[in-house]
Amino acid sequence: MSRPEPSRRLQNLSSAIFSEMAQRKQEAARKFRVIDLGIGSPDQPPAPHLIQTLTEAVQRPDVYGYPLSEGSPRFRQAVADWYTYRFGVALDPQREVHALMGSQDGLAHLAMAWVDPGELVLVPDPGYPIYAASVQLAGAELYPLPLRAENGYLPDLEAIPAEVRQRAKLMILNYPNNPVAAVAPLAFFEQVVQFAKRYGIIVAHDLAYSEMAFDGYRPPSFLQAAGAKEVGIEFNSFSKSFNMAGCRIAYVVGNERIIQPLAVLKSNIDYGVFHPVQEMAIAALEADMSGRYRNPVGALYQERRDVLLAGLSRIGWTIEPPKATMFVWAPIPAGWSSRQFAFRLLEEAGVVVIPGSAFGREGEGYVRIALVKQADELLEAVRRIEQSGILQQKPPQ
DSSP: OOOOOOOGGGTTOOOHHHHHHHHHHHHHTTTSOOEEOOSOOOOSOOOHHHHHHHHHHHTOGGGOSOOOTTOOHHHHHHHHHHHHHHHOOOOOTTTSEEEESSHHHHHHHHHHHHOOTTOEEEEEESOOHHHHHHHHHTTOEEEEEEOOGGGTTOOOGGGSOHHHHHHEEEEEEESSOTTTOOOOOHHHHHHHHHHHHHHTOEEEEEOTTTTOBOTTOOOOOGGGSTTHHHHEEEEEESTTTSSOGGGOOEEEEEOHHHHHHHHHHHHTTOOOOOHHHHHHHHHHHHHHHHTSSOOOHHHHHHHHHHHHHHHHHHTTOOOOOOSBSSEEEEEOOTTOOHHHHHHHHHHHHOEEOEEGGGGOGGGTTEEEEEOOSOHHHHHHHHHHHHHHTTTTSOOOO
């Protein structure tokens, strides 16, 4: 009897580079105290009042039953209230808000809920890996939307071939963007709405970095664009905005008809987010709306951005400062591939960054640097990069 093999749908998933970087990190750790600027996991805990809310909630005996998959009524109301407060967007908490176990949960299952084999999804390139992976897991086809510096890392909708526009069923967007750290103006979202209406395309926007913005910039919601709720939905998360990455709570909001198939799929997979974590999330939104607590994430990552980019500029690596996210999208010296540069940086400086090619073909020529260490560690990373001489080295042949 032949030996069983894993499902073919797993073959195109892009975890290989992350696994390879983890293995190379272990090897480098024999030589260095490695500074890991690879994975975008917040290094700070939630605010004390949120931890206190969670601590009190888990002591209640009535919170250990199955929660509702869609989220508690209080949670959905808090999300709707916050969207009105933050973006001026009105949401029906019963029909237009649904809880998720992290935004990746919703993004991973959206294509399964909406597309069949042979149907087409428009996916940003470079893009967060789950976008392409979700399409592949659903057995559908993807069409990459190139995000290039000359276009401000916005997709050129008019450059999409006519037959692709006609076939496309779903478009995934993400601003502020991971990995390229670009932002999108509301005018672009208005163009997307018109494009989606013209061709009957569902729009799914990932807004996970809405509160991680700098220099007074306030990222808009896709749902602020006129008519957006007619064609789209939006994902947002507590992971980055409130340092709750391990809590696994997020939500999707917007068009009820688009959310409902995802809700049906999820109701067959899980029983929802643990009640005390929902209470913690409610407390985060309520404190933000009340003004009693100033969310520090924007200021924290702005300081780190400034420290890192000033240091890199001093040693000859000049990078455009991002307006948002916890990442820096850094062009590498000519002649290197992004994998070669990232591997050499780890081997000679003990600094982990992610090759841009891990996020798609258009990511070649860049590396993604995560601002997930304190300022002194970022300065140490700069010192090591300078000492390694990699910026002046000839690339491998």
